[in-house]
Amino acid sequence: MVEENGSIRTLSVDIGGSGVKAMVLDITGHPVTERARLDTPQPATPEVVINAIVVLAAAQGEFHRVSVGFPGVVRSGVTETAVNLHPDWIGFDLETALLKHLNKPVRVINDADMQGFGAIAGKGVELVITLGTGFGSALFVDGKLVPNMEMGHHPFRKGETFEQQLGRAELEKIGEKRW
Structure with a gap:
């Protein structure tokens, strides 16, 4: 094995x-x-x-x-x-x-939690943001994960969520410069 x-x-x-x-x-x-x-x-x-x-x-x-x-x-x-x-x-x-x-x-x-574990230093408060098809987030305190944050689905602005404003669909709709 x-x-x-x-x-x-x-x-x-x-x-x-x-x-x-x-x-x-x-x-x-x-x-x-x-x-x-x-x-x-x-x-x-x-x-x-x-x-x-x-x-x-x-x-x-x-x-x-x-x-x-x-x-x-x-x-x-x-x-x-x-x-x-x-x-x-x-x-x-x-x-x-x-x-x-x-x-x-x-x-x-x-x-996003998985990617965060690979990116953090493990000290203090660390926020990991991932951008792909959607908007991901992971919050760590001294290397410990704060579970189930799912920031992408929280209200952001204009009555939309972070994911609706920052996900791939919006990027393709409005273009890279404006996004």
């Missing part, structure tokens, strides 16, 4: 509104494989997104465990919201489903 040098390999998966990405990382978080990407299947139901993850995982070689970033609130591996995906994700136990498909230990958290 462990590499010759004693390192655990983690399949890191990012589920996004426009793409599903995967790569294998070593124990220190450095890439072992090239990043692979598939367009997020439409409609983006759990079944078709899981199938895309299985395809990506098969092409990544050996790994021992799986970490997944999901674009919504996640509690104990269950997806609670899914604004940029299909409504069937609400209440879906993604962690258990992927465990059954990949036969490896799986952990699922919010995508």
Whole structure:
């Protein structure tokens, strides 16, 4: 199960509104494989997104465990919201489903939280903002995550949310300069 040098390999998966990405990382978080990407299947139901993850995982070689970033609130591996995906994700136990498909230990958290863990210094108050198909955020205090912040869905201005004003759809609508 462990590499010759004693390192655990983690399949890191990012589920996004426009793409599903995967790569294998070593124990220190450095890439072992090239990043692979598939367009997020439409409609983006759990079944078709899981199938895309299985395809990506098969092409990544050996790994021992799986970490997944999901674009919504996640509690104990269950997806609670899914604004940029299909409504069937609400209440879906993604962690258990992927465990059954990949036969490896799986952990699922919010995508911005996952990216934040890779970016923070771990001291003081740190806010991570992610811009992709949607608007993500993660807040950390001394390296500890403040869970389920989901700032993107809070009111921002003009009666719209941060996501409505700063997500990819708005960028494409008004252009990069104005955005």
